Structures are given as structure tokens and as C-alpha cells.
Amino acid sequence: MSAGNDQVQSSQGVQPWTADALPSRRDFIRRLGAGLVVCAVLRPAFGAEESEAAHPVTVRPNEPAGFNAFLRIGEDGHVTCFTGKIEMGQGPVTSLPQMLAEDLDVSIDDISMVMGDTDLCPFDMGTWGSMTTRFFGTVWRAAAAEARAVLLELASERLKVPVSQLTVQQGVVIDSKDPSRRVTYGQLAQGRRIERHIAVKPSPKGPAQFRIIGKPLLRRDSRDKVTGKAVYAGDVRLPGMLYARILRNPAHGATLRSIDAAALKGIEGIVLVQQPDLVAVLHELPDIADDTISKLRAEFDPSPSRLDDRTIYAHLEQASLEPKIVAQGGDLQEGRRLAVKRLDATYLGSYVAHAAMETHAALAHVEGDRATVWASTQNPFGAREEIARALGVPIPNVRVITPFVGGGFGGKSFNLQAVEAARLSKATGRPVQVMWTREEEFFNDTFRPASVIKIQSGLDDAGRIAFWDYEVRFAGDRASEHLYDIPNHRTTSIGGFQGPAGFHPFPVGAWRAPGSSNNAFARESHVDQLASLAGVDPVEFRLRQNKDARLARVLRAAADHWGWQPAKGPSGRGLGVACGADAGSYVAAIAEVEVKEGRIAVKRVLWVQEMGLVINPAGAKIQVEGGITMGLGYALSEEIHFKDGAIHDTNFDSYSIPRFSWVPKIETVILEADDAPPYGGGEPAIILTGAVIANAVHDALGVRMLEIPMSPARVRAAIAAKGTAA
Amino acid sequence: MPDTVSFRLNGKPVQISVAPSRTLLWVLRTDLGLTGTKYGCGIVQCGACTVLVDHRAVRSCSVDVQSVHGAEVVTIEGLAQDGRLHPIQEAFIAHDALQCGFCTSGMILTAYDFLRRHPNPTREEVVDGMDDNLCRCGAHVRIVDAVLEAAAAIRGEKLS
Numbered sequence: 001m002s003a004g005n006d007q008v009q010s011s012q013g014v015q016p017w018t019a020d021a022l023p024s025r026r027d028f029i030r031r032l033g034a035g036l037v038v039c040a041v042l043r044p045a046f047g048a049e050e051s052e053a054a055h056p057v058t059v060r061p062n063e064p065a066g067f068n069a070f071l072r073i074g075e076d077g078h079v080t081c082f083t084g085k086i087e088m089g090q091g092p093v094t095s096l097p098q099m100l101a102e103d104l105d106v107s108i109d110d111i112s113m114v115m116g117d118t119d120l121c122p123f124d125m126g127t128w129g130s131m132t133t134r135f136f137g138t139v140w141r142a143a144a145a146e147a148r149a150v151l152l153e154l155a156s157e158r159l160k161v162p163v164s165q166l167t168v169q170q171g172v173v174i175d176s177k178d179p180s181r182r183v184t185y186g187q188l189a190q191g192r193r194i195e196r197h198i199a200v201k202p203s204p205k206g207p208a209q210f211r212i213i214g215k216p217l218l219r220r221d222s223r224d225k226v227t228g229k230a231v232y233a234g235d236v237r238l239p240g241m242l243y244a245r246i247l248r249n250p251a252h253g254a255t256l257r258s259i260d261a262a263a264l265k266g267i268e269g270i271v272l273v274q275q276p277d278l279v280a281v282l283h284e285l286p287d288i289a290d291d292t293i294s295k296l297r298a299e300f301d302p303s304p305s306r307l308d309d310r311t312i313y314a315h316l317e318q319a320s321l322e323p324k325i326v327a328q329g330g331d332l333q334e335g336r337r338l339a340v341k342r343l344d345a346t347y348l349g350s351y352v353a354h355a356a357m358e359t360h361a362a363l364a365h366v367e368g369d370r371a372t373v374w375a376s377t378q379n380p381f382g383a384r385e386e387i388a389r390a391l392g393v394p395i396p397n398v399r400v401i402t403p404f405v406g407g408g409f410g411g412k413s414f415n416l417q418a419v420e421a422a423r424l425s426k427a428t429g430r431p432v433q434v435m436w437t438r439e440e441e442f443f444n445d446t447f448r449p450a451s452v453i454k455i456q457s458g459l460d461d462a463g464r465i466a467f468w469d470y471e472v473r474f475a476g477d478r479a480s481e482h483l484y485d486i487p488n489h490r491t492t493s494i495g496g497f498q499g500p501a502g503f504h505p506f507p508v509g510a511w512r513a514p515g516s517s518n519n520a521f522a523r524e525s526h527v528d529q530l531a532s533l534a535g536v537d538p539v540e541f542r543l544r545q546n547k548d549a550r551l552a553r554v555l556r557a558a559a560d561h562w563g564w565q566p567a568k569g570p571s572g573r574g575l576g577v578a579c580g581a582d583a584g585s586y587v588a589a590i591a592e593v594e595v596k597e598g599r600i601a602v603k604r605v606l607w608v609q610e611m612g613l614v615i616n617p618a619g620a621k622i623q624v625e626g627g628i629t630m631g632l633g634y635a636l637s638e639e640i641h642f643k644d645g646a647i648h649d650t651n652f653d654s655y656s657i658p659r660f661s662w663v664p665k666i667e668t669v670i671l672e673a674d675d676a677p678p679y680g681g682g683e684p685a686i687i688l689t690g691a692v693i694a695n696a697v698h699d700a701l702g703v704r705m706l707e708i709p710m711s712p713a714r715v716r717a718a719i720a721a722k723g724t725a726a
Numbered sequence: 727m728p729d730t731v732s733f734r735l736n737g738k739p740v741q742i743s744v745a746p747s748r749t750l751l752w753v754l755r756t757d758l759g760l761t762g763t764k765y766g767c768g769i770v771q772c773g774a775c776t777v778l779v780d781h782r783a784v785r786s787c788s789v790d791v792q793s794v795h796g797a798e799v800v801t802i803e804g805l806a807q808d809g810r811l812h813p814i815q816e817a818f819i820a821h822d823a824l825q826c827g828f829c830t831s832g833m834i835l836t837a838y839d840f841l842r843r844h845p846n847p848t849r850e851e852v853v854d855g856m857d858d859n860l861c862r863c864g865a866h867v868r869i870v871d872a873v874l875e876a877a878a879a880i881r882g883e884k885l886s
Contacts, residue, residue, distance in 0.1 A: 089826030089863045218822055225827030226815040226834060228762020228802035235761035243756075287752040357766050357774055357828040357862050406764075406828030407862050438767040622822055622868070629864030652771035652860060660853045663866045 036154075036189040038147040039070040039122075070122060071100065071147060077171050077186030079104065079111045083140070084124025084381060085132050086116035087221065088356075088405035088412070089626075090682045091619040092132050094220045098615055099137055102212040103144035103204045105168035106185065108220075116380045116402025126379030126413055128510060130583040130680025133615055137678055141204040154188045207613070207674040214674065216618035221404070231403045233376040234361035234435040241363065241431035242271060243286035244424050245293040247279040248443055251645030252506040253303030260297040267292055273427045280424055282432060290437070303645030305505045309450075312505075313348055316452045316473050319503065321494050323471070327481045328490040335467025335488025339458020341533055347455070347522035348707040349475065349690075350639030352448040352511060353649070355657055358406020360444070361435035364421035369393045371425070374401045375418040378408045383415035387422045398422075409630075410510035414446050439650045446509030447640055449498060451475035453522035463534035465545055470523070474499050476515030479582050479687065482523060485547040505645055512627075513683035516582045517634060517690055521708055524578035524691035528569065529704060537566035538577050538695065550610055553671065554588035555579050558608045561669055562590045569699045574603075576696030578688040583680025585611040589628075589688040591664070593696040598716035600636055600697060602664040609668070609684060612676035624668045624685040631689025632658040637709050733794045735760075736804025746792035750784075751775045753791045754801060762802035762831050766860070773859030776832035777801050783839035802831035805838070813879035814838055817872035825863035833859050837873045847877055 071081040081100060087093040097111040114120050116127075124136075148168065155173035156163045159181055167176050173188070175181040207214070224230040249256070259279060264270055270292055271282040281296065283289040307315055362375040364387075371391060377383045380400040388395040405412060421434040436444065452473040460466035468489040472480050476497030482489060497515050498508050531541035539559050546552050558564075558577070567573070574595070579588040592604045607624050614620050637656040641648040649655035694705045703718045729746040732739065735758065744753055754760045754777070766774030768787050775787040778800040805812045814834050817823070824830045833856070840855035841847070847855065852873045861869065 089824075091825070218819065219824070221827065222819040222822065222824060223811075225824050225830050226802075226811070226818045227806060228760070228831050230827050231761070232764075232828065234765070235755075237759065237761075285748075285752065285756055287749050355862055357764070357772065357826065357860065359765070404827060407826040409862070435765070438769075618822060622825065622865070625867055626825060626864030629866055630862065651769055652767050653769060657860060657862060658864070658866070659860065660857045660866050660870065663853075666867055 035075055036073040036147070036150065036185075037070060038072075038143060038150060071104075071143065073147070073151070073185050073189045075186055075190045077106075077110060077184050077189075079106055079185075080114060081111065082114045082117075082121040083136075084116060084118070084121045085136065086127045086378060086380065086402045086405055088127065088378065088408040090127075090132070090623065091219060091616065092127075094217055095133060095615045095619055096137070096140060097220070098212055098215075098217055099141045100144045102210060103141045104148050104171075106171040108212065108217070110171060116377075117399070118380050118384045118401075119399045123381055124379075126382060127408070128378055128410060128413060130513075130585075130683040133678045134584060134680050137615065145204040151185055151188055155183050158183050158188065213613070213615050214617065216621075217616050218618065225404075232358055232361065232406050233363060233374045233403055234358070234433065236363045236374045236403065236433075238363065238365055238431040241433060242282040242284060242424075242428060243289050244273075244280045244282045244421070244432050244434050245286075245289040245437075246420060246434065246440070247293060247296055247298055248440060250300055251303040251305070252647075253305045253645040254300040257299045257301050259299075263295040263297065264292060267295075271428055273424055275423075275427070278420065278423055280420075282424065282428060286433070286435070305645040307505045308643040309350065309639065309641050312351075312450050313452055316450060316495075319473065319495060319499070321500070323492045323494050324477070324496070326477045326491040326493050330467075330486075330488035332467055332469055332488050332490055336458065338460045338466040338488075340461045341459040342456075343458065343526070343529055343533055344454075344456045345526060345529065345704075345706060347453040347518075347525060349448075349451045349453075349518040349521065349634075350707075350709060351450045351508070351642070352634050352638045353442060353445050353640060353655060354407075354409045354411030354447075354511060355441075355445075355638075355652075355655065356407030356409060356411055359436040359438060359441040360412065360417035361433070362415075362418040362421040363431060363433045364418065364425040365431040366391065366422055366425040370397045371422055372399045372401065373418050373422055374403060375415060375421075376405045376412055377402055377415050377418060378405065378410070378412040379415070382413065383418045386415050386419050390419045390423055391426055409512045410514065411445055414507070414509055416444060438652070442640075442650045442655065443647050444507075446507045448511030448514070448634075449474045449504060449508040451515075451518045453518065455522060455526045457526065457530060459530060459534055463536060465530060472515075472519060472522070474504075475518035478514055478519070479516040479580060480519045483548065483551060483579075483581060484527070484542070484545040486545065505642065506647070512630070512686050513582055516580070516683065516687040517631065518708075520578065520580040520582075520687040521690040521694065524580065524688065525694050525704070525706070528576070528578075528691075528695045528698065532569045532698075535568050537568055539564055540566055542577070542579060550586045551579060551581065551588075554586045554608045554610050557669060557671055558588040558590050558606055561608065561667065562606050564590065569695075570702040571699055574696050574700035576692045576694065576699055578691035578695055580684070580687050580691075582684040582687050585609060585679040585681070585684040587684050587688055589692040591692040591696045593693060593700055595697060595700050595715060598712035598714075598719065600693060600710060600712075600715060602632065602662070602693060602696075604665045604667075605689075605692070606667045607669070607685065607688075608671060610671040610673050611681055611684065612673050612679040614670060614674075615678060617670060620670055620681050621668050623682040624670070625666050627682065627685025628666055628689055629658055629663055631686040632662050632693075633709075635690040635693045635708055635710060636662070637711060639709050639711075729792070731791050731795050733796060734798045736800055742791075744791055747790050749787060750777070750789045750791045750794060751786040754786060760801050760803050764828055764831060766829070766832075771860070772829070773832040773836055774829050776835045776859070778835055778838060781839065781842060783836045800835075802834060805834065812838070814841070814873070814876040817876040817879065818869070821868045821872040821875065822865075823868040823872040824865050829859060829861045833861065833869055837869075837876065841873065841877050841880060845877060845881060847874070849874065
């Protein structure tokens with residue numbers, strides 16, 4: 001389907017993007033035509049605190065100046081909202097209109113969304129960190145409430161009654177003393193061009209007034225996605241476009257020494273681009289480009305890297321970097337003195353791929369000093385800046401349009417493919433699509449960094465944790481604090497999340513709840529070991545060590561829903577428990593496993609999540625199920641094998657992600673907390689999968705898994721080691 | 727060497743001049759403009775490129791276009807009839823059986839072939855039948871629910 005073709009039309013309130021409708025950015029708002037436009041201003045540093053971008057955005061757009069969310073009410077009463085957030089499966093295409101429908105008092109069917117288009121949408125830092133509802137949603141709702149207030153003022157003038165006498169139902173303002181007197185939002189917007197800029201003072205509805213928030217709604221993009229109509233970056237077509245296949249290094253750190261393109265001579269329609277750091281063959285058919293790239297004879301000097309997936313841990317442990325104290329309290333020396341039983345352990349976590357089903361894709365059309373790029377990206381504004389820098393053009397000359405994104409998980413905050421497409425379009429003078437092969441995806445991915453976490457701890461003579469000395473290397477600070485009531489403690493972080501430049505043998509980056517899963521795996525495994533050492537049931541042990549009401553609530557709810565029978569571990573039942581906090585939410589999980597010949601089968605998982613106010617309970621449940629399921633991978637199978645800069649896992653034949661047959665019976669419980677603000681949804685739901693399975697394996701076998709993934713070989717080795725020890 | 731390949735595509739005859747050894751996936755996505763069929767791995771590991779050839783699920787990344795000469799090919803765009811969604815599509819919507827949607831075309835067409843062969847499957851049979859299709863978002867539980875409901879709908883039953 002070509003861009004601009006009717007087939008791109010969406011029936012589900014998702015606006016299509018068309019090549020023939022490119023706006024001139026200066027009349028950004030004017031071109032929206034008649035109607036009421038409400039712009040909301042957020043605090044300036046909004047979203048800056050948790051950037052996951054590979055290249056942080058340094059320049060804010062001047063136009064549209066100074067606002068971050070806006071919506072337009074057309075003469076027909078239809079509401080169009082514009083946001084720099086993107087839809088990658090996590091569901092804002094449903095939850096954002098749901099919020100607007102609530103606070104604006106319109107039907108959700110009268111709302112459509114324009115997302116991730118840098119010419120049409122206000123600036124946004126990026127879609128990550130479970131921040132769409134948590135931070136952006138609050139302002140978004142306030143903007144809707146303000147828009148409603150403006151409409152009520154207009155209605156008050158029109159109907160000549162005070163605002164206090166007006167009510168709104170589904171976009172119709174009604175005089176409560178004479179319900180026959182009414183005016184629609186569309187009528188109020190008619191023949192006008194009203195532009196209101198407001199500094200947002202949050203005054204949206206409270207839970208008692210909710211009609212739509214909190215109601216489970218089905219996804220609004222499903223119809224397009226089940227009929228093949230949904231457009232992703234790789235589906236956009238432009239006349240005269242070329243498909244590129246890029247020459248890749250055999251290893252990270254390898255350098256191109258020589259290239260012989262003689263074999264390409266005579267292949268019809270092939271375009272060769274040869275730049276010092278970018279060599280590509282292009283053709284009007286992607287498969288021909290793909291066949292042809294293998295005919296290039298390239299020689300490389302090898303990578304200087306001498307690390308592999310086994311020696312990496314020593315590399316991480318030996319790194320001498322300034323430690324950062326994340327938290328501390330009491331007196332560690334005193335704690336060590338009080339400890340009558342010591343327990344020290346080291347926990348390892350491998351490099352893990354994002355492996356979204358959609359590989360990175362972009363279509364770039366560079367014309368003179370302007371560029372339009374359709375990209376699968378989590379941060380269109382970041383991509384815009386990266387592209388502008390690569391092309392040497394002013395940032396506003398680049399428009400990035402984000403169609404549906406086929407999964408991100410942090411991996412699409414890195415926009416190399418968009419830069420490649422733009423450079424190749426500039427070089428060839430034609431629109432160019434770059435869609436990475438799965439092999440390129442595994443090579444260019446910014447993996448979740450491998451990590452080492454060392455914990456020293458001890459129990460006092462009452463069986464309580466006397467001290468906790470926690471050192472995390474390269475998993476980052478996020479969720480590294482211990483959560484519990486421990487008198488003497490210290491949490492130290494070394495290397496942050498990504499480490500210094502060049503420290504890892506290849507690029508690393510944010511991966512769903514960055515660092516949180518590794519920290520939860522180490523902490524909850526260790527607390528479980530301490531419970532065993534104390535001879536106390538692991539739920540009871542955690543509750544005894546707890547002083548946080550929200551943590552206690554999720555743990556107790558998990559035990560209640562499961563029908564937990566207390567027993568000290570290992571009980572032989574194969575039951576594990578874990579709890580944690582991430583992105584403002586609290587989670588607890590209980591799992592049951594069966595281990596046969598080292599292979600862990602997860603039979604049942606119960607997940608309790610308290611995430612504050614829930615906008616769409618159906619969407620929240622899906623995110624929890626998705627988190628648990630995706631988490632089975634990093635827990636059981638996913639790890640990148642590599643040596644001397646070469647990535648040995650290049651496709652799904654050796655890199656094994658969760659399958660239908662792995663998925664346990666899943667029960668999700670989302671606890672009501674409507675009076676609290678909304679907290680994170682998509683990320684907290686993945687952080688405990690590793691820990692809860694490790695604890696269940698220990699409960700089954702008495703074997704402690706200290707490294708994720710818990711592959712069959714590792715489980716068998718641990719069983720053998722235990723046999724030897726006994 | 728280009729050759730003429732003819733087949734029925736989504737109910738309509740097509741005749742294209744194309745190098746016969748080209749991959750069906752890319753001919754569909756580029757020459758024929760049907761982008762609902764997705765590239766995910768290129769080596770028959772993920773199922774995102776699944777189409778129906780004479781009602782059987784085929785990984786279009788791994789077959790030549792000439793292999794469908796004379797055959798009936800259905801892609802995700804051709805599954806709905808006269809604007810009416812297929813019961814599997816309806817069930818995927820009703821169960822929110824997707825997130826990012828990139829594996830969805832392949833899931834639905836794999837389920838179509840599976841249900842043709844197993845009109846009254848157990849849950850375990852659905853899991854087994856779908857096991858070679860990958861989903862990264864973790865919609866698995868809902869996909870199984872949707873396939874079971876679609877099976878009932880096709881049989882003319884209504885699942886509670």
C-alpha cells in the first residue's frame with residue numbers, strides 16, 4: 001500500500017499519515033482549520049529524568065513553542081488529540097482517549113489520535129519508563145479538564161446562563177434548569193478559530209465521578225491489526241523508492257580493510273553506496289538487494305575485543321570505577337558484629353536481546369535540505385535530531401512520522417536505522433527503506449547489559465536480617481534498594497546502567513524496566529535464602545522484615561489468592577514467592593514449578609500488582625500477562641553468546657524466546673488504589689519472573705540458582721554440584 | 727529470468743512477470759503491495775510471514791513465488807469476506823489477543839489452518855498447534871483463548 005492510498009485509512013480512530021498531506025510546520029496550528037485548539041503546558045523538564053535515549057535530545061523544538069499536549073475540537077464535535085507518544089503494543093491508543101473521554105465528557109468514539117509525528121505533535125522525550133500514564137497522563141487529563149472549562153465558558157455566553165448551571169453529556173452542554181436548551185461542543189467550535197494556551201493546573205475528576213476511567217475497554221487498534229491494515233514503518237511505500245541492504249561488520253570492533261564490488265557489475269538496477277562508514281547495496285526490490293550484498297567481497301581487520309560470554313563476568317567484577325552509594329543506614333560494622341549467621345552470594349545476569357517481532361525499519365525521503373522519515377522508534381523527536389545531525393540540516397527540517405511500532409521494550413530508543421535510511425536517501429536522491437534483517441537486529445541491538453550483584457548479609461540471634469551490604473555492578477540503581485526493614489544496610493552501584501563508553505564489548509541499552517529485573521532477581525533470591533537460613537516460611541519472613549504498607553498489601557494479597565500454606569523452604573513443593581517495587585508500583589508473585597532433567601516447567605504464576613489508579617483495567621491486565629510471559633525468557637533461556645566482538649546468536653533458531661508451550665496458568669490480581677495517582681504498568685510486571693522461578697526451583701530441589709537464565713545445563717550443573725557437596 | 731506466474735490471490739486472479747525463484751514474502755510485500763504479511767526472521771522460525779496456500783499455512787519467507795503457480799493464496803488482507811471478519815479475527819478482537827500486532831497476521835492464518843484440521847481442539851492441542859509461532863509481547867494466553875472461541879464459533883457453538 002502506498003502512503004496516501006486509501007488503504008492506509010484506519011477505522012479505529014487512529015489517524016493515518018499521508019505523504020501528500022505534509023504540513024508546513026509554521027502554520028502547524030492554523031492548518032488545523034476552524035475549531036477549538038487547547039494547548040497544555042507542562043513543567044519544562046518533563047520526562048527528562050529517566051531518558052532511555054541512546055543520544056539524549058539536546059534541542060527542544062521552537063515550534064510549536066512551549067506546550068506538550070494539545071487537542072482540537074472540530075466543527076463536527078470530533079476530538080483529535082496530538083501526542084508525541086507512540087503505540088508499540090502497550091496500549092496508549094486506548095488509554096489516552098479513555099482519559100480524554102472522561103475529563104472532556106465526550107464519547108470515546110468521537111476521539112482520534114495522532115501519535116509520534118514530529119510536525120503535528122508537541123515535543124515528547126520518548127515512550128519508555130512506564131511514564132505515559134504515570135506522568136504524561138496526569139497532564140493529559142488536566143488538559144482535557146481545562147478544555148472542558150473553556151467550552152463551558154463559551155456555552156455560558158451562548159446560552160446566557162452561568163457555568164454553574166451547565167452540565168455536559170457526551171459532548172453536549174445542557175442547561176440543567178431547562179434541558180431543552182443545549183449546545184454541542186461542535187456548535188461551540190463552529191466558525192471559530194480559538195486558540196487557548198493554558199498552564200496546566202491539574203483539576204480533573206476524582207474517582208467518585210468516573211464514568212469511563214476504570215472501565216475495561218478493548219484495544220482500539222485491533223481491527224486494523226487483525227486485517228493487515230495497520231501500517232508499520234516497513235509497510236510505507238513511496239514512488240521510486242529503493243530498499244537498502246547494508247554491509248555489516250562480522251564483529252563489534254572489527255574494521256573494514258578492503259572492499260571489492262566487481263561481482264556487482266551487470267546486476268540490473270543495483271545502486272552501490274560506498275562511504276567510509278556506510279556501505280550499502282540498494283535495489284527496487286528488497287530481496288534482490290539482499291541477494292546482492294553477499295556478492296560484495298569485504299575484508300575486515302579483527303576486533304580487539306577478547307571477551308566472551310564466560311569471561312565477561314570477571315571483566316565486570318574487576319572494573320575499577322567510582323562506586324555510588326544509592327542508600328545506606330545504621331552501622332554496617334555493628335550489623336556484622338550482630339550477625340550470628342552469615343550469608344554471602346553473587347548473582348549473575350547475561351546480556352539479553354530485545355527481539356521485538358518487528359526489526360528496526362525506516363523509510364527516508366530526503367529532498368534538498370529537508371527530510372521526511374517514517375521510523376519504528378520509541379522517540380521520534382530523538383530520531384529527528386539524530387537524523388538532522390547526520391544530514392547536517394536544521395532540526396526543524398526533518399519530520400519523523402511514527403506508524404505503529406511492532407514492539408520496542410527499550411530497543412527502539414536507538415535510531416540507527418533511521419539515520420542509515422536518511423543518509424542513503426541523501427546519497428541516492430531517492431526514497432530509501434532500511435529494514436534490518438533479523439541477523440542485523442541481533443547484531444545491532446542494544447542488549448540489556450550483563451551484570452554482577454554481590455550481597456553480603458547476616459541474621460541476628462532473633463533470626464532477623466542484621467545487615468545488608470549490596471553491590472550492583474552494571475545493572476544500574478533502579479530498584480536496587482532493598483525495600484525491607486533492615487537496621488544496618490548499604491546499597492552501592494558501580495558503573496550505572498550502561499557503564500562507561502566502550503566498557504561493554506558492544507552497545508547496551510534500556511531493556512523493559514532497566515536493571516530492575518536483575519536487582520529483583522538478586523535481592524529476592526537472597527532474601528529467600530535468608531528465610532531458609534532462619535527456618536521461616538518465605539512469606540512470613542518477608543512480612544516480618546517489612547515496614548511498608550503497600551508491600552505488605554501485595555504480599556498478603558498474593559498469599560490469600562494463592563491459598564498459601566506456610567512452610568520453611570525447601571519444602572519440596574516447588575513453590576516460590578517474590579515481591580518488589582518499580583516505577584511507583586508494588587508487585588508480588590507466587591509461582592509453581594516442576595523440574596525434569598534440568599528443564600524448568602513453570603506450571604502456575606499468580607501476580608498481584610498495585611499500580612495506583614488504573615485507567616483501563618483490561619489494558620493493565622494484558623500488560624501484566626505480557627510481562628510475566630516475556631519474563632520467562634530472561635529467566636529460563638535468553639542470553640547472548642559472543643566471542644571477540646562477534647555475536648553468535650543471530651536468529652530465533654539459537655536465541656530462544658518464550659513459546660506457547662512455556663506459558664503457565666497465569667492469574668493476575670490488580671489491587672484497587674483509585675485514590676492514588678497512576679503508577680507504572682508495563683515494566684513492573686516483568687521484574688519478578690526470574691526471582692520467583694529461582695525461588696520455586698530452590699523450593700523444589702534445594703538447589704539455588706545464582707545465574708540467569710536458568711538454562712537446563714545450569715540447573716543440571718547446580719544439581720550435580722549439590723550432590724557432590726552432600 | 728522473469729517468468730509469468732499465475733495464481734489466485736485473495737479470491738482474484740493475478741498474473742505477474744517475476745523471476746520465479748523470488749521469495750513469495752517479498753513478492754507479496756512489494757510487487758503486490760500486500761504488507762499485512764510480515765518479515766520476522768526469514769528462516770522459518772517465527773511465523774510472522776504465514777499465508778494460506780490452498781488453505782494450508784505456509785511460511786512465505788521460505789517458498790519461491792513459482793511454487794504457488796496455479797494455487798489459491800490467501801493473505802491476512804483476504805481473510806474477511808465482503809467486509810465480514812472471519813471468526814478468528816473476531817475472536818482476536820474480543821480477547822485483545824494482540825499487543826504490537828506484528829505477529830498477528832501469522833497467528834491468525836496459522837490458527838486458520840490448525841482449526842481446519844482440528845475443528846474441536848483441546849487447549850493443549852491449540853498450544854501445540856500454535857507453538858511454532860512467536861510473539862514477543864506475551865499475548866499467548868489470549869491467543870489460545872481466541873482460537874478456542876473461534877473454533878466454537880466456526881462449529882456454530884457459543885462459548886460461555
